[in-house]
Amino acid sequence: MFRCGTVAIVGRPNVGKSTLLNRLVGQKLSITSDRPQTTRHRIVGVVHRPDAQLLFLDSPGYQTRVGGPMNRVLNRTSMQVARDADVVVLVCDARNWTTTDTRIAQALPGDRPVLLAMNKVDLVKDKALLLPAIDRVRRVREFDAIVPLSARSGRQVELLVDECAKRLPEAPPLYDADALTDRSERFLAAETIREKLFRQLGDELPYTSTVEIEQFEELPQLRRIHAAIVVDREAQRPIVLGAGGERIKRIATEARLDLERLFGTKVFLELFVKVKSGWADSEQSLRSYGYE
Ligand SMILES: Nc1nc2c(ncn2[C@@H]2O[C@H](COP(=O)(O)OP(=O)(O)OP(=O)(O)O)[C@@H](O)[C@H]2O)c(=O)[nH]1
Ligand SMILES: [Mg+2]
Secondary structure (H helix, E strand, C coil): CCEEEEEEEEEECCHHHHHHHHHHHCCCCCCCCCCCCCCCCCEEEEEEEECEEEEEECCCCCCCCCCCCCHHHHHHHHHHHHHHEEEEEEECCCCCCHHHHHHHHHHCCCCCEEEEEEEEEEEEEHHHHHHHHHHHHCCCCCCCEEEEECCCCCCHHHHHHHHHCCCCCCCCCCCCCCCCCCHHHHHHHHHHHHHHHHHHHHCCCCCCCCEEEEEEEEEECEEEEEEEEEECCCCHHHHHHHHHHHHHHHHHHHHHHHHHHHCEEEEEEEEEEECCCCCCCHHHHHHCCCCC
16 A cells, blocks of 8 residues: 655744755755745645655745735635645744634645644753643644654654655655655756855845756756846845855855755856845735745
């Protein structure tokens, strides 16, 4: 008997959904940072087991505070991912349950298994506090399983895989035995660059920035990539460049090292800044940039 199906990873921003996806797959597929809504696109991470293939779907953090076009698109993607999956894993921060968590928990589909992953237990010093916390979330809705875990250390992550696997439908594997994701190298390159941009710029980063791959050349042992960091005002260009261009250089170096590891090839990466005013001002324009 073999099981195969999709598992949605949903929750509010910053609780560690992407870190969890990467830990599950054992590769850095999905970008992570301290900023809310780092993830903007759904991405599949494939987990192979002798008796199951699990297709985990990372999703943007669902937030209730900001209401621009980008946030609307991201919230929609987040809920759509939950509706498309066989099993849903709601991720929360084990240290605090918020009203946003409650809203998401209650909006999740009622006709399929919903599991709760209480993440970041490595930051919970007094583990005795977990029990009352579990009691509280049980009152919000019914969960098929509650697993306290740490995506960072890997603690109890295997247990979550077991709990998900046994709830998947009986079906043959959908992906090849060596497949890790549904996304192209081109997509992974754009995302890795965006991660470095997010991490380097912190609060200075204009929320509406993205990365466009202008050229992606696949040679035997080499990827030649030209990419633009797209911002929406001329005044943001120097922020991304940094003094004497040192900041964009650092972004390029860090992205190149990650991509060389991910692709297992050498990477030649050239980055520049492009100003496109209003690119994120409407849902229609966002769609032309690959936002669902
Ligand atoms: N200590 C600790 N930190 C974690 C853990 N999991 C994630 N983090 C950190 O939490 C921050 C957010 O992690 P992400 O994986 O980007 O969170 P996310 O839920 O995908 O966030 P969005 O994509 O913005 O919705 C990062 O700084 C992670 O390093 C964990 O188990 N323990
Ligand atoms: Mg994420």
